[in-house]
Amino acid sequence: MGSRDDHFIDDERADALMRRLLARADQPISAPPPPDLVTRSARRLPAALPALAAANAARRRTMRIAIGAAVLGAFVLVALVGLAGIMSGNPSLALLFGDGGQGLSRALLMLYLLAKPIVRAIGAVGAPLLLASALGLLAGGWLWWQLLPSPTYIYAESNRR
Amino acid sequence: MEPQAEEIGWIEQALRGDQAAFGQLMHRYAGAVYNLAYRMLGNAQDAEDASQEIFLRAYTRLASFDRARRFSTWLLSIGSNYCIDRLRRRRFAWLTLDDVAYTMPSGERGPERSALDHERRDRVQAALRRLPDHYRLVLVLRYWHDMSYDEIAHVTGLTESALKTRLHRARHMLAEALGPEEQLLWEAETTIS
Numbered sequence: 094m095g096s097r098d099d100h101f102i103d104d105e106r107a108d109a110l111m112r113r114l115l116a117r118a119d120q121p122i123s124a125p126p127p128p129d130l131v132t133r134s135a136r137r138l139p140a141a142l143p144a145l146a147a148a149n150a151a152r153r154r155t156m157r158i159a160i161g162a163a164v165l166g167a168f169v170l171v172a173l174v175g176l177a178g179i180m181s182g183n184p185s186l187a188l189l190f191g192d193g194g195q196g197l198s199r200a201l202l203m204l205y206l207l208a209k210p211i212v213r214a215i216g217a218v219g220a221p222l223l224l225a226s227a228l229g230l231l232a233g234g235w236l237w238w239q240l241l242p243s244p245t246y247i248y249a250e251s252n253r254r
Numbered sequence: 255m256e257p258q259a260e261e262i263g264w265i266e267q268a269l270r271g272d273q274a275a276f277g278q279l280m281h282r283y284a285g286a287v288y289n290l291a292y293r294m295l296g297n298a299q300d301a302e303d304a305s306q307e308i309f310l311r312a313y314t315r316l317a318s319f320d321r322a323r324r325f326s327t328w329l330l331s332i333g334s335n336y337c338i339d340r341l342r343r344r345r346f347a348w349l350t351l352d353d354v355a356y357t358m359p360s361g362e363r364g365p366e367r368s369a370l371d372h373e374r375r376d377r378v379q380a381a382l383r384r385l386p387d388h389y390r391l392v393l394v395l396r397y398w399h400d401m402s403y404d405e406i407a408h409v410t411g412l413t414e415s416a417l418k419t420r421l422h423r424a425r426h427m428l429a430e431a432l433g434p435e436e437q438l439l440w441e442a443e444t445t446i447s
Contacts, residue, residue, distance in 0.1 A: 142270070
């Protein structure tokens with residue numbers, strides 16, 4: 094939003110004018126914090142020393158990331174093995190857990206049979222198109238994530254130290 | 255004793271595990287932290303939750319506090335980052351149960367609804383809420399916390415010139431958001447001479 098007044102007024106005057114505008118609306122005023130805010134905040138403080146609490150928090154964060162990565166890795170591994178099975182026309186993953194007649198083996202076999210026509214249909218589109226779509230999706234997602242929290246003008250005018 | 259020296263004393267004690275000393279710091283800055291959160295997040299409930307989280311973060315990061323800086327600047331810097339993060343996360347919660355509750359008709363005027371009405375009456379608060387987060391932040395720090403440009407630059411990580419540009423645009427946006435009368439006044443005063 095380029096304001097045409099930018100070149101006509103100095104900062105001090107703009108500052109004073111803003112204060113006047115705010116004063117017309119009886120602002121700025123402080124909103125009183127709840128009386129028990131400090132007590133409740135104090136209750137949430139960890140019993141450990143600050144440095145130890147920071148180390149614990151960092152450890153928990155690392156654990157969360159590791160668990161997340163492990164779950165995601167396991168999921169990707171299963172998906173890849175399943176996909177390889179479908180591509181090769183051999184339900185090897187399902188047969189790892191039995192003969193496909195019951196339990197987990199049967200469930201995996203069912204998934205394999207359900208996924209087979211879908212994968213075949215996607216495969217018919219062509220691997221390069223699939224790869225390009227996946228990359229496009231990833232790039233779009235990344236761009237969306239980057240732009241949504243901080244609009245472009247923030248990047249344009251900020252110069253972080 | 256100088257307030258800053260007193261604060262350093264409390265910080266040293268808190269680092270040694272004296273939570274009462276950290277309590278003194280919380281008492282001193284409860285108003286500032288709560289007001290920052292209230293102006294940034296726009297409602298009392300979120301502001302209270304955020305204030306608690308900000309103090310918790312400050313406690314766990316206390317060892318990294320640089321004694322050459324002012325504690326208030328450091329604390330509000332943690333607060334600003336937290337509020338911006340929280341607003342970012344809020345964008346993903348497009349329709350929460352709270353939103354549904356607000357749209358449902360209610361026969362009685364509970365305290366939350368009265369508080370909401372009060373917020374609606376607050377034109378400045380409503381205008382602030384319409385501004386982009388980073389613009390709202392610099393206005394809040396400047397006018398509600400009366401911080402100098404140097405202090406705001408420290409809190410936001412902006413250079414002074416970038417900060418001045420952002421503040422200038424933010425003022426213009428706020429004048430627009432306040433209503434036609436304020437906008438006219440702003441236009442008139444800023445284009446004369």
